[in-house]
Amino acid sequence: MNGPGDIKVLIFNNSLESTERCGKESPVENVLLAAFYLLDFIIAVVGNTLALWLFIRDRKSSTPANIFLMHLAIADLFFVLVLPTRLVYHFSGNHWPFGEIPCRLTGFLFYLNMYASIYFLTCISTDRFLAIVHPVKSIKLRRPLYAHLACAFLWVIIALAMAPLLVSVQTVQVNNSTICLQLYREKASRHALVSLAVAFTFPFVMTVTSYLLIIRSLQRGTRIENHLKEKAVKMIILVLVIFFICFVPYHINRYIYVLHYHGAQTSCDTQRLLALSNRITSCLTSLNTALDPVMYFFVAEKFQEALCKIFCGKGPTIPPSCEGKTNESSLSTKTEL
Numbered sequence: 001m002n003g004p005g006d007i008k009v010l011i012f013n014n015s016l017e018s019t020e021r022c023g024k025e026s027p028v029e030n031v032l033l034a035a036f037y038l039l040d041f042i043i044a045v046v047g048n049t050l051a052l053w054l055f056i057r058d059r060k061s062s063t064p065a066n067i068f069l070m071h072l073a074i075a076d077l078f079f080v081l082v083l084p085t086r087l088v089y090h091f092s093g094n095h096w097p098f099g100e101i102p103c104r105l106t107g108f109l110f111y112l113n114m115y116a117s118i119y120f121l122t123c124i125s126t127d128r129f130l131a132i133v134h135p136v137k138s139i140k141l142r143r144p145l146y147a148h149l150a151c152a153f154l155w156v157i158i159a160l161a162m163a164p165l166l167v168s169v170q171t172v173q174v175n176n177s178t179i180c181l182q183l184y185r186e187k188a189s190r191h192a193l194v195s196l197a198v199a200f201t202f203p204f205v206m207t208v209t210s211y212l213l214i215i216r217s218l219q220r221g222t223r224i225e226n227h228l229k230e231k232a233v234k235m236i237i238l239v240l241v242i243f244f245i246c247f248v249p250y251h252i253n254r255y256i257y258v259l260h261y262h263g264a265q266t267s268c269d270t271q272r273l274l275a276l277s278n279r280i281t282s283c284l285t286s287l288n289t290a291l292d293p294v295m296y297f298f299v300a301e302k303f304q305e306a307l308c309k310i311f312c313g314k315g316p317t318i319p320p321s322c323e324g325k326t327n328e329s330s331l332s333t334k335t336e337l
Contacts, residue, residue: 022268025094025279034090036283040290041083047293048076054306064127064147069296071151072120076289079113082106083286089183096171096180103170107182111162114285115199117292118247119154121239122203123147125210133217161199184279192258200251207243211236235298242295246288250281 025033055062055070062070085106089096096103127147130138170181215236218229257274297304 022271022275024275025090027093029276029279030090030093033279033283034087037083037086037090037286040286041080041087043293044076044080044083044289047296048073048080048289050306051293051296052077062144064142064144065124065131067144067147067151068120068123068127071155072117072124072292073296075113075116075120076292078109079286079289082109086183089180094177094179096178096183098180100169100171103180103182104166104168106180107170108162108165110182110282110285111165112158113289114247114250115158115161116154117288118200118203118243119158120151121243122207122210123150123154125207125214125239129210129214132214184275184282193255196251196254196258200247204243204248208240211240231298235295238291238295238298242288242291246285246291250285253277253281 052070052073055066055073058066082102082105085098085102088098127142130142165182172179172181215233218232257278260270260274297307
């Protein structure tokens with residue numbers, strides 16, 4: 001007689017076979033997804049490598065915001081390391097040829113990047129809120145040392161939270177093909193709803209609230225030039241766009257997926273729709289690795305200056321077309337954005 005553990009395995013295998021039959025990627029989807037990841041990989045590697053090099057080179061003059069941005073670039077590069085495995089997966093027709101350990105690392109780095117990015121973006125928004133709304137009171141709090149400690153704390157907490165992915169089996173054999181469960185086939189559990197609420201809702205609300213308060217403070221301020229206000233608002237919109245494009249769809253989809261997916265009991269059409277939305281929103285989360293360098297351009301003065309020198313010339317001074325851009329991204333202590 002089978003034990004409870006064997007019954008659970010049997011149910012999961014039947015559910016997975018049903019998923020592969022109804023929701024497996026089509027050849028067209030594989031080509032599109034592979035092309036997306038290839039473009040994402042190129043942009044993310046170039047942008048984040050340049051950003052990380054600049055942040056490390058100028059670490060002596062680092063502000064708390066630049067420290068958070070540096071760790072954001074590190075998180076992006078960690079995820080970029082596993083993007084080639086997704087390319088191979090889609091080009092090989094949904095077969096995972098790399099084995100168990102790379103599959104575990106793929107899932108671990110995926111979630112590590114996503115939640116590290118979310119929380120570092122929240123730290124940036126909080127830092128800007130303190131610098132603009134409470135510039136004097138926050139001087140002692142906004143120190144580089146505290147920023148480094150906050151980053152170290154976040155890395156440890158997020159890594160520990162994702163560590164179970166490194167010790168649990170993540171590959172299975174279905175129809176003579178190896179499937180990596182961390183590629184769009186994560187197990188659906190209602191217990192995940194609690195972790196979703198805790199891991200995403202809090203930083204999302206914090207980020208949106210901080211930037212709304214910053215915008216209100218900028219609108220009331222009379223000592224700040226209009227063009228600096230406009231630049232600050234554009235940067236805030238960009239950060240919120242990253243949240244709403246890259247992270248919000250994924251978490252809403254996961255909520256729907258957990259509530260409505262019941263394995264083989266779910267209709268084939270529903271499984272197909274849930275699987276497709278899961279793949280699309282997973283792709284969107286990886287898009288943040290390409291969008292983050294765009295944010296660096298608006299936020300980090302050194303990053304903007306380096307790009308100006310690369311594309312406008314390598315003279316000792318910044319060309320006229322780039323003049324006036326580098327000093328506006330920081331906006332000093334009262335408008336540091």
